[in-house]
Amino acid sequence: CPGSAAPRSPPEKIAVIGAGIGGTSAAYYLRQKFGKDVKIDVFEKGEVGGRLATLTMQGQEYESGGSIIHPLNLHMKRFVKDLGLSAVQSPSGLVGVYNGETLVYEESSWFIINMIKLIWYYGFQSLRMHMWVEDILDKFMSLFKRIYRYQSHDYAFSSVEKLLHSLGGDDFLGLFNRSLLETLQKAGFSEKFLDEIITPVMRVNYGQTMNINGFVGAVSMSCTDPGLWAVKGGNKLVCSRLLQASKSNLISGSVMSIEEKTRTKQTGNPTKVYEVVYQTGPEIHSDFYDIVLVATPLNQKMSNITFLNFDPPIEEFHQYYEPLVTTLIKGQLNSTVFSSRALDEFDLGTILTTDNPDLFINSIGLVSSVEENNNPQPKVERAHVWKVFSAGPLTKEQILKLFVSYDYAVKQSWLAYPHYTPPEKCPSTILHDQLYYLNGIEFAASAMEMSAVAGYNAALLAYHRWNGHTHMIDQEDLYEKLKTEL
Ligand SMILES: Cc1cc2nc3c(=O)[nH]c(=O)nc-3n(C[C@H](O)[C@H](O)[C@H](O)COP(=O)(O)OP(=O)(O)OC[C@H]3O[C@@H](n4cnc5c(N)ncnc54)[C@H](O)[C@@H]3O)c2cc1C
Numbered sequence: 001c002p003g004s005a006a007p008r009s010p011p012e013k014i015a016v017i018g019a020g021i022g023g024t025s026a027a028y029y030l031r032q033k034f035g036k037d038v039k040i041d042v043f044e045k046g047e048v049g050g051r052l053a054t055l056t057m058q059g060q061e062y063e064s065g066g067s068i069i070h071p072l073n074l075h076m077k078r079f080v081k082d083l084g085l086s087a088v089q090s091p092s093g094l095v096g097v098y099n100g101e102t103l104v105y106e107e108s109s110w111f112i113i114n115m116i117k118l119i120w121y122y123g124f125q126s127l128r129m130h131m132w133v134e135d136i137l138d139k140f141m142s143l144f145k146r147i148y149r150y151q152s153h154d155y156a157f158s159s160v161e162k163l164l165h166s167l168g169g170d171d172f173l174g175l176f177n178r179s180l181l182e183t184l185q186k187a188g189f190s191e192k193f194l195d196e197i198i199t200p201v202m203r204v205n206y207g208q209t210m211n212i213n214g215f216v217g218a219v220s221m222s223c224t225d226p227g228l229w230a231v232k233g234g235n236k237l238v239c240s241r242l243l244q245a246s247k248s249n250l251i252s253g254s255v256m257s258i259e260e261k262t263r264t265k266q267t268g269n270p271t272k273v274y275e276v277v278y279q280t281g282p283e284i285h286s287d288f289y290d291i292v293l294v295a296t297p298l299n300q301k302m303s304n305i306t307f308l309n310f311d312p313p314i315e316e317f318h319q320y321y322e323p324l325v326t327t328l329i330k331g332q333l334n335s336t337v338f339s340s341r342a343l344d345e346f347d348l349g350t351i352l353t354t355d356n357p358d359l360f361i362n363s364i365g366l367v368s369s370v371e372e373n374n375n376p377q378p379k380v381e382r383a384h385v386w387k388v389f390s391a392g393p394l395t396k397e398q399i400l401k402l403f404v405s406y407d408y409a410v411k412q413s414w415l416a417y418p419h420y421t422p423p424e425k426c427p428s429t430i431l432h433d434q435l436y437y438l439n440g441i442e443f444a445a446s447a448m449e450m451s452a453v454a455g456y457n458a459a460l461l462a463y464h465r466w467n468g469h470t471h472m473i474d475q476e477d478l479y480e481k482l483k484t485e486l
């Protein structure tokens with residue numbers, strides 16, 4: 001092959017830092033690429049799964065982090081199949097939009113009524129806009145799907161920008177570099193439509209407004225597609241199964257620093273390695289690795305990893321992640337907060353909100369436990385489990401504003417996803433010769449599938465760079481090339 005170098009002996013040890021979906025998918029693909037002899041250590045300071053996690057209420061588990069998966073998220077789909085797991089349909093109840101005073105939009109279960117409502121509230125152009133969004137999302141998904149083809153042919157990318165460009169050319173980079181607001185204003189959307197339909201979707205998914213980049217905006221809009229699903233038993237099961245299948249060694253500890261060192265191995269030749277220093281309980285340990293993959297957001301609050309003695313130095317990371325609280329509440333919703341109808345006539349399963357600073361919640365929605373495969377109905381049972389997303393923790397008084405009464409409330413606080421401020425640059429994928437960073441991809445869009453794409457890409461990139469396969473990295477016009485290969 002052009003660009004191939006002489007075979008190099010495989011690495012002895014690889015470290016993966018973080019056992020979320022990014023790190024565990026990377027470990028899985030590293031094993032596939034480098035074979036059975038390499039030792040893979042996966043470091044995790046908290047729980048396997050990371051931002052895929054559950055909260056327990058009355059013995060039942062509910063997703064508290066990453067919960068929904070798109071039907072075209074093919075890595076997640078394949079993991080579930082290959083790892084012996086199964087899928088459940090995500091609840092898809094009717095959606096309403098609340099502006100702090102009233103419901104400004106209410107979905108109906110009849111398609112035709114929804115169309116009439118759109119025209120009534122937002123004018124005839126809203127129908128054209130609705131079709132425009134559907135068309136853009138179809139195009140977006142079919143371009144996004146190219147990554148599966150490239151990865152199945154082993155191609156890798158050295159930066160997120162190059163990866164996005166290979167999928168959708170300048171259109172994708174343009175989406176990433178401009179705000180969603182700019183993109184939609186250019187397309188002629190009315191302010192009312194943007195405030196009452198698009199912003200509420202961005203708020204439930206990313207806790208932000210339309211000032212996020214257009215790429216993550218499209219990912220967020222795709223959550224309005226039908227057929228969303230989750231993993232039976234909890235999405236985090238994918239991570240523990242990937243770890244198991246990768247035959248990696250899980251080290252429950254917190255990585256403190258990574259330093260480049262020169263070591264003389266038995267062969268007598270000095271080689272460059274990375275010293276990883278980590279803490280387990282009160283003890284500090286260290287070990288040497290040929291390749292290191294960092295699969296956690298790099299900032300002081302989330303990972304606090306120091307890069308020592310690199311020449312040139314590795315830039316300091318100050319990536320700001322949005323604080324978000326998930327609260328699960330079992331209780332009887334006070335439907336009169338949102339509408340004049342009583343609960344037994346109130347048929348909304350999700351209430352989104354407009355960007356009103358007086359509102360203390362981003363959204364509230366009925367949820368099922370990770371074992372259930374059905375749509376909970378607010379009318380059938382008076383007390384049900386609702387999931388609230390808010391920027392800060394809810395007080396008891398705030399909960400009692402939303403609920404007539406409640407039996408239980410449990411919460412989990414997150415630094416959830418990047419604060420998007422386009423135009424911005426994604427952090428580097430290659431931090432040093434054999435040191436890789438996966439979570440830069442979250443600056444394009446944060447979602448489980450995005451981390452799985454990054455995990456696979458980092459494993460392929462590490463493999464090709466280790467073996468000098470330059471022709472497998474950053475290839476242009478891959479789509480055309482692979483078409484003629486068939
Ligand atoms: C509330 C919420 C809802 C979401 N909903 C969805 C959704 O519905 N669908 C979807 O697709 N995505 C969703 N997401 C996004 C999705 O969960 C994330 O994009 C994805 O899980 C990120 O995975 P990751 O492996 O890259 O990072 P993480 O899951 O954050 O994994 C990083 C891991 O590294 C560990 N770690 C950090 N520092 C160190 C250290 N120094 N040493 C050792 N270990 C360390 C952490 O403990 C963590 O386990 C949601 C996220 C949140 C917070």
Ligand SMILES: CC(C)=CCC/C(C)=C/CC/C(C)=C/CSC[C@H](N)C(=O)O
Pocket residue numbers: 065066067068069070073144204205206219220222223365387446447449450
């Ligand atoms: C990566 C692609 C092409 C599609 C992924 C679409 C997807 C499932 C995005 C998830 C976005 C996200 C961060 C949602 C958070 S909130 C989810 C849900 N409403 C909930 O109640 O938990």
